[in-house]
Amino acid sequence: MIDGMTSAPTWTIAEVADEFGVTHRTVRHYEDLGLISPERRGTQRVYHRRDRTRLGLILRGKRLGFPLEEIRTIIDLFDAPRGRRTQLEYVLDQIDERRADLDQRLRDIQDAIAELGEFERRCREDLDKLA
Amino acid sequence: MIDGMTSAPTWTIAEVADEFGVTHRTVRHYEDLGLISPERRGTQRVYHRRDRTRLGLILRGKRLGFPLEEIRTIIDLFDAPRGRRTQLEYVLDQIDERRADLDQRLRDIQDAIAELGEFERRCREDLDKLA
DNA sequence: CTTGACGTTGACGTAAACGTAAAGCATGAT
DNA sequence: ATCATGCTTTACGTTTACGTCAACGTCAAG
Numbered sequence: 455m456i457d458g459m460t461s462a463p464t465w466t467i468a469e470v471a472d473e474f475g476v477t478h479r480t481v482r483h484y485e486d487l488g489l490i491s492p493e494r495r496g497t498q499r500v501y502h503r504r505d506r507t508r509l510g511l512i513l514r515g516k517r518l519g520f521p522l523e524e525i526r527t528i529i530d531l532f533d534a535p536r537g538r539r540t541q542l543e544y545v546l547d548q549i550d551e552r553r554a555d556l557d558q559r560l561r562d563i564q565d566a567i568a569e570l571g572e573f574e575r576r577c578r579e580d581l582d583k584l585a
Numbered sequence: 586m587i588d589g590m591t592s593a594p595t596w597t598i599a600e601v602a603d604e605f606g607v608t609h610r611t612v613r614h615y616e617d618l619g620l621i622s623p624e625r626r627g628t629q630r631v632y633h634r635r636d637r638t639r640l641g642l643i644l645r646g647k648r649l650g651f652p653l654e655e656i657r658t659i660i661d662l663f664d665a666p667r668g669r670r671t672q673l674e675y676v677l678d679q680i681d682e683r684r685a686d687l688d689q690r691l692r693d694i695q696d697a698i699a700e701l702g703e704f705e706r707r708c709r710e711d712l713d714k715l716a
Numbered sequence: 717c718t719t720g721a722c723g724t725t726g727a728c729g730t731a732a733a734c735g736t737a738a739a740g741c742a743t744g745a746t
Numbered sequence: 747a748t749c750a751t752g753c754t755t756t757a758c759g760t761t762t763a764c765g766t767c768a769a770c771g772t773c774a775a776g
Contacts, residue, residue: 467753478753483734497741497754514693519650521732532704542712549705553698560694562645567687573663574680581673599722609723614764628724628771652762 464493465501474509484512489526518559528552595624596632605640615643620657649690659683 471478484490485499490508492499508529515525531549536542602609615621616630621639623630639660646656662680667673 477735479736480734482754487733499753514697516733517650517690517693518697519648523732536708536711539712539715542708542715546705546708546712549701549708553701556694556698556701559648560691560698562648563687563691563694566645566649567684567691570680570684570687574677577667577673577677577680580667581670581677584670584673597722608765610765611763613724618763630723647763654762 462502465506467492467499467501470501470506470509473506474513476513481509484509484522487522487526489522489529593633596637598623598630598632601632601637601640604637605644607644612640615640615653618653618657620653620660 465473467478467481471481481490485492489512490505492501492505494500511529511532512522512525515528516522520528527548531545531552534541534545536545596604598609598612602612612621616623620643621632621636623632623636625631642660642663643653643656646659647653651659658679662676662683665672665676667676
């Protein structure tokens with residue numbers, strides 16, 4: 455932070471990178487790909503709360519294994535203009551696609567967790583037999 | 586398939602690739618990394634049910650965004666010898682680590698789905714206001 | 717026996733997601 | 747004034763996960 459609470463808080467690239475546990479190079483890479491677009495004060499980048507929100511979404515997307523390009527289309531969706539009916543219907547369509555994808559992943563994860571639990575049970579059985 | 590049901594069924598590389606919707610190059614790549622090791626009949630690869638099980642696990646791991654190297658350590662875990670107590674305890678440890686990872690992903694996905702639902706609700710509101 | 721259809725091993729190419737110097741501004745501290 | 751810090755761009759390097767030839771083996775069909 456920088457401001458002393460007189461107006462909206464802002465951050466430097468080092469601060470956001472630190473806070474999110476990534477390098478400044480990573481943050482700039484996301485900017486190169488158009489995932490974030492911080493304000494410029496002269497030559498320096500100035501990050502606002504909006505940028506941090508986006509960064510959070512990006513990193514969660516990454517934890518879920520989405521490619522950055524796809525992540526961009528998703529978070530752009532959230533900021534898309536939703537004035538006209540056609541726009542809204544398009545957005546709702548996209549939402550459905552995304553959800554289908556997420557549902558598949560949810561099933562995959564639940565299956566994996568279940569299998570892991572089953573495997574653990576067998577291991578504990580084996581361990582008991584050794585006792 | 587090849588056998589005519591007199592013994593255990595086997596498959597060629599083209600068959601498994603086709604069935605799992607990947608290329609033969611992909612299948613061989615997984616073999617190069619030691620994720621599967623099909624039998625050799627002369628120079629040809631012969632895939633058994635075991636290999637297909639592994640391939641299934643690999644592809645699910647991929648859908649979940651795990652790197653192939655990590656996937657290998659995981660599925661190797663399932664086939665690891667569990668004779669000695671130390672081995673079993675090591676395996677149980679690994680299981681815990683894996684589960685922590687999967688739990689994080691589960692939360693991420695649930696959050697993402699929830700946010701998507703909330704976003705859809707807002708979009709539908711906007712759409713109603715236009716009616 | 718030659719032609720395909722499928723299989724094999726290299727080996728190089730490529731896209732994504734950064735890492736890693738190199739070299740130049742900008743600004744406050746000494 | 748200069749010196750150290752931190753930020754900037756430019757650009758080439760690296761890893762992962764395959765794609766894409768090239769060049770050759772093999773085996774049943776015509």
